[in-house]
Amino acid sequence: MTGLSGSGKSTAGRLLAQRLGRPLFDIDVLIEQHYGERIPTIFAHHGEEYFRDLESRILERTIQQTDSAIIVTGGGIVIRSENRQLMATHGVRIYMQVDPQISLERLRAQIASEEQQGKRPELRPMLAGPDPLANLLTMQATRESWYQEAEYLCVTNGRPVEHVVQEIIDMIEPTRNENEHAASLIGTPELSEPSTSDPVIPPIIRHVHIGDGYDTIVEWGGLSHIAEHLQRLSLPPRVFLITDSNIHDFYAPMLVARLRAAQFEPHVYTIPAGEASKSQRQLNAIYDWLVDQHAERREALIALGGGVVGDLVGFAAATYLRGVPLIQIPTSLLAQVDSAIGGKTGINHAKGKNLIGAFYHPRLVLADPLVLLSLQTRSRTEGWAEIVKYGIILDAELFALLEAHAEALREFSPASKALFCQIIARCIDLKVTIIEEDEREQGRRAILNYGHTAGHALENASGYGEWLHGEAVSLGMVVAARLAQKAGLYASEDVERQNNLLTALGLPTTYHGTVSAQDILSRMQLDKKVVGKRVHWIMPERIGQVRSMTLPDELVTQVVTEFFGAEEDHSHA
Structure with a gap:
């Protein structure tokens, strides 16, 4: 070259x-x-x-x-x-x-x-x-x-x-x-x-009916149209693009060039890649940068990155000057189908994931599946966990579609781009339908946490470095399915279908790590779904339907101990 x-x-x-x-x-x-x-x-x-x-x-x-x-x-x-x-x-x-x-x-x-x-x-x-x-x-x-x-x-x-x-x-x-x-x-x-010779895939738009409302757009190659999307929002010319060190070289120069050509004035800030950046320290660094730039209340922050960037920048937008416009451009599969949708923003605390945050909705979510081709395989694979989750909690047809096309989805070839756009748009529609009904997670929205109770505990106990979020959620879904089966709610055939699909998509279903079951159990008590010191579990009843319930402590201890085992020194691929 x-x-x-x-x-x-x-x-x-x-x-x-x-x-x-x-x-x-x-x-x-x-x-x-x-x-x-x-x-x-x-x-x-x-x-x-x-x-x-x-x-x-x-x-x-x-x-x-x-x-x-x-x-x-x-x-x-x-x-x-x-x-x-x-x-x-x-x-x-x-x-x-x-x-x-x-x-x-x-x-x-x-x-x-x-x-x-x-x-x-x-x-x-x-x-x-x-x-x-x-x-x-x-x-x-x-x-x-x-x-x-x-x-x-x-x-x-x-x-x-x-x-x-x-x-x-x-x-x-x-x-x-x-x-x-x-x-x-x-x-x-x-x-x-x-x-x-590829067919043109038209953008798939889902309007979110919360507050003033905003669009989520799934568009193959949509990143190259960012200036046109922002112009429709009538934003001031100065915008503040925040990305991470993994994403910057791939997309920031192109976005800056496109925005400048459309008479925008982009300023770029880059954070270190990784979950460790979802911290008070990094949030303060963004505040300092915005203050130094004299950022004003009507000027937008653009979050360009995966879940870490979206959550962190979203919280900065929610709190700087008591709220500035936010644009979400998720660049990971997990962020496109989950974390960029629904208005949840926040940072981690040393004792728990996402304990500090706010509900704050963006002005626009632009999901471009084309950018997923630049991800490492492991980073892309973790996103399938959230998509499988949607199938289990809400949509048996989506689950069946994933089963039918698991091999093509795992390979993620551009030849299947219409299928990718369809699946991502379907997941967004499912989540938006839930949050329009229950924006603040006072009721039905809690079902979106299927697999997250044990998953978040594992992430926290392992220091947010050993397991990617989607990998931890995959293991958390295995734990939840076992609990539901032992509680007499979930048929063994459905447990097997869930775990087989996770495996087919390249996700872990068995635990080989360094965290003990006792550590997982203690950290689950800090879960956001704890009410009256009791963990409320999202339990599947069949593919496509779940409910929230408490479980006997003895059953939880038994299943978690069987799955995570005693504190041993293992490694995982």
């Missing part, structure tokens, strides 16, 4: 490697690892000629020692003819073409992100002068003919990374049987049909 700095090579390369199951080698990263210094420092101390020698050696060594890989190169690697010859002989070249202005915006956004994360960014050589745009324009003019030698060209300007990667796959796919280099690059698995 070749092209100017800021063309998106590294971000697209990571996703392309994931999609094709191939290793990724980034020449700039390898150089820094080899030398122990950042590239700007190498330039400053030794000059460009020394750096180009080092770059050529690393490229040659990588090609010689690597097979069937994705190689991301630096912007200037095409300067030397021997490098161009080496790449032409040993692989398929893809030129990632970008407008220099967009390249500059991406590079500046990367620097800002590093600063927010407490790093000390070093200016790349092309940004160090008084006119970095002129430097990039000169570089492009000088190198364009060399870049154009590539077998394929992909224009990346302001496009979602998933679109870029799918275009690359579509381009190289037809050459598989004709060119051995392409065959070694993309391997043997069949991929989806080229996007040009």
